[in-house]
Amino acid sequence: MPAVPAVKKPKPRPKTGGRKPGSKNKTTLEARALAQQYAGDAMLTLVGLMTHAQSDSARIAACNSILDRAYGKPSQAVQVIEMRPNFSGWSKDRLAAYHGLPVEEYRAIEDDIQASF
Secondary structure (H helix, E strand, C coil): CCCCCCCCCCCCCCCCCCCCCCCCCHHHHHHHHHHHHCHHHHHHHHHHHHHHCCCHHHHHHHHHHHHHHHHCCCCCCCCCCCCCCCCCCCCHHHHHHHHCCCHHHHHHHHHHHHHHC
8 A cells, every 4th residue: 555645734824804802793783782672571571570470489580680680780709818827936947948948048048138128
């Protein structure tokens, strides 16, 4: 059998065409315009569910939908706690080990910092 020659991959071409960054998709704009035509009816339906639905879960869902549209969805708070050891009272040897430095190198750095003040 004859040897099959290696096939070179073509060089990638720079991207051309398409939407400009930040521009809206035409389909999205059309769908939004169509949905806005029915927004009033949808809100009336939600109010009807909120006041007359048999199920508590349906009434709660309708209330949440109305509140989300009126005031926006509530943001979720995230608490970040920074966990750092308290270095007060640590010996120079322990600080050097914590920072992964030989004790002599750590002491020299600390002496240079003290000399600069």
